[in-house]
Amino acid sequence: MSESVFVPGIIASVAVLAVSIMIGFWARKLTSNLADYYVAGRSIGAVNNGFAMLSLSLSLTTFLGLTAMIIFGFYLAVAIYAAFTAAFIAMLVLAAPYLRRHRSFTTMAFIGDRFYSRNLRLLSVAIMLVVSVLYMVANIKGVGIIFEMLLGLPEFWGILVGGLVVTIYVTVGGMYGVTYNQTFQSLVMLFAIMLPVMIILRALGVDGWWFPPLGYGEMVPTMLQVTPHYFFPFIVHPVWYISIFLGTFFGIIGLPHFVMRFFTVRDAREARWSTVICTFLVGIVNASVYAVGFAGVYYMATQGVQIDPRYYDRFVFILTESLAGSGWLAIAVAGAVAAALSTIAGLLMIMGAGLVHDFYGVLRPNTSPDKMLKMATWVMFGVGIVSTLISLRPPEFILVTVMWAFGIAGAAFGVPIVLGIWWKRATKEGAAAGMIVGFLTSFIPYILIEIVGWDPTVISRFLYGPMGWVKNVAYSIPLAFIVMVVVSWLTKAPPLEVRKQVDKMHGWTDYREERYNGKVLPVLVVVLSVLCILFSFTLYDVFSRIGT
Amino acid sequence: MDGYKKEMWITVVVFTLVVLTGGILSVFFVLGKDMFFGPGPAFKPHTHVLGFPLHYFLLLVLSWIGVTVLGGVWSYVMDRIDKKEV
Numbered sequence: 001m002s003e004s005v006f007v008p009g010i011i012a013s014v015a016v017l018a019v020s021i022m023i024g025f026w027a028r029k030l031t032s033n034l035a036d037y038y039v040a041g042r043s044i045g046a047v048n049n050g051f052a053m054l055s056l057s058l059s060l061t062t063f064l065g066l067t068a069m070i071i072f073g074f075y076l077a078v079a080i081y082a083a084f085t086a087a088f089i090a091m092l093v094l095a096a097p098y099l100r101r102h103r104s105f106t107t108m109a110f111i112g113d114r115f116y117s118r119n120l121r122l123l124s125v126a127i128m129l130v131v132s133v134l135y136m137v138a139n140i141k142g143v144g145i146i147f148e149m150l151l152g153l154p155e156f157w158g159i160l161v162g163g164l165v166v167t168i169y170v171t172v173g174g175m176y177g178v179t180y181n182q183t184f185q186s187l188v189m190l191f192a193i194m195l196p197v198m199i200i201l202r203a204l205g206v207d208g209w210w211f212p213p214l215g216y217g218e219m220v221p222t223m224l225q226v227t228p229h230y231f232f233p234f235i236v237h238p239v240w241y242i243s244i245f246l247g248t249f250f251g252i253i254g255l256p257h258f259v260m261r262f263f264t265v266r267d268a269r270e271a272r273w274s275t276v277i278c279t280f281l282v283g284i285v286n287a288s289v290y291a292v293g294f295a296g297v298y299y300m301a302t303q304g305v306q307i308d309p310r311y312y313d314r315f316v317f318i319l320t321e322s323l324a325g326s327g328w329l330a331i332a333v334a335g336a337v338a339a340a341l342s343t344i345a346g347l348l349m350i351m352g353a354g355l356v357h358d359f360y361g362v363l364r365p366n367t368s369p370d371k372m373l374k375m376a377t378w379v380m381f382g383v384g385i386v387s388t389l390i391s392l393r394p395p396e397f398i399l400v401t402v403m404w405a406f407g408i409a410g411a412a413f414g415v416p417i418v419l420g421i422w423w424k425r426a427t428k429e430g431a432a433a434g435m436i437v438g439f440l441t442s443f444i445p446y447i448l449i450e451i452v453g454w455d456p457t458v459i460s461r462f463l464y465g466p467m468g469w470v471k472n473v474a475y476s477i478p479l480a481f482i483v484m485v486v487v488s489w490l491t492k493a494p495p496l497e498v499r500k501q502v503d504k505m506h507g508w509t510d511y512r513e514e515r516y517n518g519k520v521l522p523v524l525v526v527v528l529s530v531l532c533i534l535f536s537f538t539l540y541d542v543f544s545r546i547g548t
Numbered sequence: 549m550d551g552y553k554k555e556m557w558i559t560v561v562v563f564t565l566v567v568l569t570g571g572i573l574s575v576f577f578v579l580g581k582d583m584f585f586g587p588g589p590a591f592k593p594h595t596h597v598l599g600f601p602l603h604y605f606l607l608l609v610l611s612w613i614g615v616t617v618l619g620g621v622w623s624y625v626m627d628r629i630d631k632k633e634v
Contacts, residue, residue, distance in 0.1 A: 075574075075604070078604075078607065078608075079574045079607065082570060082573070082574075082607050082608070082611035082612075083570060083571055083611065085570065085611050085612055085615070086566055086569065086570020086571055086611045086615040087570070087571075088615075088619075089562075089566045089570070089615040089616070089618055089619040089622075090563065090566055090567075090570075090571070092619050092622065092623070093559050093562050093563050093566070093619070093622055094559075094563065097626065208598075213608070213612075214598055214600075214608065214609075216599075217596070217597075217598040217599020217600045218599050219599075220596070220599045220600060220601070221599075224592070224593075228590070228591070228592075229591075231593060231601045231603070231604050232591060233574045233577040233578055233581075233603060234577070234578045234581050236578075237578075238574075238575040238578050238579060241572055241573075241574040241575045241578070242572060242575065245567065245571035245572045248571075249567070249571055268630070269623075269627055269630065272622075272623040272626060272627070273623055275619065275623075276616060276619045276620050276623055279612075279615060279616045279619055280612075280613075280616045283611070283612030283613065283616060284612075286612070287608055287612055290608070506552075506555065507630055508552075512552075515552045516552075
């Protein structure tokens with residue numbers, strides 16, 4: 001890739017950065033109170049929110065991490081993103097419209113309110129910071145990669161400039177700025193990923209180049225000859241896929257920056273349809289990126305090209321430059337910059353809101369709204385600067401860190417959110433126990449494996465095989481479910497006012513005790529969770545261990 | 549049927565379908581590998597659709613278009629329940 005400064009790429013990137021800042025300043029005019037700043041006055045429509053969610057979903061991991069993962073993991077990487085795409089519909093049916101009706105600003109406020117506990121709200125802020133920082137550093141690192149490898153500028157400046165630009169437009173424009181920027185960035189990304197992929201497929205002689213998601217089938221016979229194991233789903237144990245399912249389905253519900261988007265829409269109906277729109281768009285983009293990963297493996301195998309594995313993260317750009325030319329590379333770079341900005345913005349927003357609204361606001365409840373608004377602006381600025389500085393020491397592969405964030409969020413937040421919506425009997429003691437167990441059983445392995453550097457198989461034989469650490473989720477999320485249900489049963493039922501919240505979240509204007517209060521759901525959740533853990537450990541050797 | 553029960557049942561059915569089609573679909577490909585692939589060590593896919601091995605095609609389509617349709621149906625039904633019951 002570029003050793004010298006890549007001028008077209010710099011022009012395209014500066015254009016994206018400049019428009020983003022302009023949108024931020026324009027959105028400032030729309031912001032007059034805290035609801036405007038945190039949730040865009042709850043005025044966003046389904047289409048706008050669908051596009052904003054798309055750009056939030058397509059972080060730099062889509063442009064950088066996924067192709068690297070496909071080159072390492074073939075079918076396995078595609079399976080991860082397939083589950084991630086489907087997870088949006090799980091979030092739709094289990095959480096989205098109900099969270100919107102709750103009228104909170106953040107996940108932490110929802111947990112504090114639903115589980116009638118100030119301490120749980122404060123604990124949620126701490127967990128949110130861990131999850132968001134993990135997600136954030138991966139994305140800011142991506143901006144550094146773009147600057148260094150694609151634009152010929154030092155990674156340090158990429159991290160600094162990317163971090164500062166987002167900090168400015170989030171601080172100035174609040175959620176209005178973030179939302180309209182995310183919509184703009186979605187359009188840039190769709191254009192910047194789809195067109196270069198079409199050009200790449202066309203250059204490889206594929207007739208179906210005009211529809212990348214399903215257009216590369218004619219390359220399959222050659223691929224089966226040169227890399228026969230590309231399509232093998234069985235090089236991992238079925239537990240691996242169960243982990244992916246649990247991590248993505250409950251992780252997306254647990255990630256506070258995703259959930260925050262539902263608090264911005266007009267009503268539950270808009271929340272529902274925005275998720276459907278987002279799922280369709282995410283599917284198009286992800287399926288197109290699978291085509292790039294496929295083309296990357298195909299290109300290396302058929303052309304005899306060897307690329308240093310350290311640069312697999314950059315494969316979209318390597319292929320674009322080789323097969324489409326530098327003009328298209330500039331566009332792809334602009335798309336990647338847009339992808340990074342949109343995700344970082346969402347994370348900054350939730351971190352700022354969490355610290356001011358859910359931490360300071362809880363400790364100092366009598367602070368005036370004007371003072372809170374001013375404080376939100378300054379704290380957002382401070383969070384942006386600190387996050388940028390943290391990101392100066394980024395992880396090696398960015399998708400790995402994001403996957404850990406999904407697992408931790410699923411266990412610590414996904415579980416109490418789902419049970420809090422669907423089970424009236426869920427108590428604050430149950431939620432606290434479930435959150436703590438979920439967080440510790442997913443965060444401690446992260447520290448041991450990724451920070452201390454332990455081999456996953458040293459921690460547990462169960463973690464063997466390709467990306468074995470992913471399987472950690474197969475017990476952390478079920479364990480959080482079991483603990484939350486059991487402790488809730490053993491403790492005093494929530495007060496009537498809290499139980500009424502559950503009916504209201506589901507849209508009922510009257511109250512009936514029997515709604516969402518049966519025994520079938522909690523029993524089923526515990527049975528499925530126990531089976532999942534048993535399947536993971538006890539039944540582990542029932543299946544053959546092909547390819548491991 | 550009572551609106552609450554209708555909401556619960558439809559949600560359970562749709563969620564289960566989403567889990568089967570988008571969540572744990574690959575588990576079936578592992579467990580039923582003889583159905584999708586010939587015997588090892590070659591493991592050649594039996595059936596192709598649009599050039600893709602059947603299991604890969606199913607993964608692409610069900611986890612994207614399949615779940616989007618399920619989400620659309622669920623949202624439509626919930627819109628109707630909202631109008632009728634609340």
